[in-house]
Amino acid sequence: MSIWEQLKNLFTRNEPVSVIFKKEWAVLLEKNLPLYSLFPDNLKEKVHEKISQFVATTFFEGCGGLELTNEMILTVAGQACTLIVNHPGPPYPNLKTVLLYPSSFSSVKEGFDHRGNPTKDRITRLGESWNNGTVILAWDSVTSGARNLFDGRNVTLHEFAHQLDQENDRSDGVPFLHTPQAYHTWAEVLNEGFEKLIDKAERGKRSVMDHYGATNRAEFFAVATECFFEKPRQMVKKHPKVYTVLKEYYRLDPLEWRKQQR
Ligand SMILES: [Zn+2]
Incomplete structure (x- = not known):
């Protein structure tokens, strides 16, 4: 039985997650995910709950010779579930598979000349x-992205933001929002942020958000998400409206966690 199946069996047992979720796993999340270590206790419990649902419903496979461990599965699941910890319903209903490579992998990009x-x-x-x-995901990038909490780069948060964006079958930087009115504000605020970033990228000016976000609206949402969690202070200063819109969408306020830290 694979390591994933063992975890899955554990999480599908008819016992409360608070009983099943081992202390050593929480310690492991603290070690690998400085973001998680900032969470208030009730949010940690909620994320454990989501992790158990996530692992029970998502097939994990190691590729390129990578032997999966509990640490790998929980580190990926912990970050994926951070994004949806306050969203109702099961985590990522469309997600079926997470493939993990030891390091960067090559893929074929199809396009037109x-x-x-x-x-x-x-x-x-x-x-x-x-x-x-x-x-x-590439495991080495998953860990390096998570352990540096201040650089605004986190491949796991980035890719799972794309997954949220893709739930409505389009990659357009607009995930399912909580209310019909939210779409109007989302379009206005994120478009403005996107245009600003394009301008900065074209003029070669530094920006809180990585210039890669200027590629298209889907990348803007993914890059803004990384920034929201990893550079909340700078984002509130430079892109307050984008921060507020993301705060409402994720129903989380990473800036508050940083304030508690001091
Ligand atoms: Zn992307």
Whole structure:
């Protein structure tokens, strides 16, 4: 039985998560996820609950010779579930599979050249999220991204933000929102932030958000999500409206966690 199946069996037992979730796993999350260690206790309990649902319903597989461990599964699940910890319903209903490589992997990118002929390019990736319910991650990037809580780069949060965006079958930077009115504000605020970032990227000016977010609206949402969790102070200063919109969407306030820390 694979390590994932063992965990899955444990989490599908008819016992409360507070009983099943081992102390050593919480210690492991503290070690690997400085973001998790900032959570208030009630949020940690909620995230354990989501992790158990996530692991019970998502197939995990090690690729490229990687032997999965509990640590790997829980570290990925812990970050994925941070994004949806305050969302109602099961985590990532469309997600089926998480594939984990030891380090960066290559994938084929299909596109078109300037004459409209189909092209296939092999490119190196740290992570990918597909519309069909698959997330692929490089384990070394998962850990390095999580352990540095201040650089605004976190491949796991990035790819799972894409997965949320893809729940409505489109990668357009607009996930399912909580209310019909929210779509209007979302479009206005995120478009403005996106235009600003394009302008900065074109002029070669530094920005709180990585310039990669200027690629398209889907990347903007994913990069803004990384920034929201890892650089909340700077984001509130430079992009207060984007921060507020994301705070309402995620129903979380990472800036508050940082304040408690001091
Ligand atoms: Zn992306």
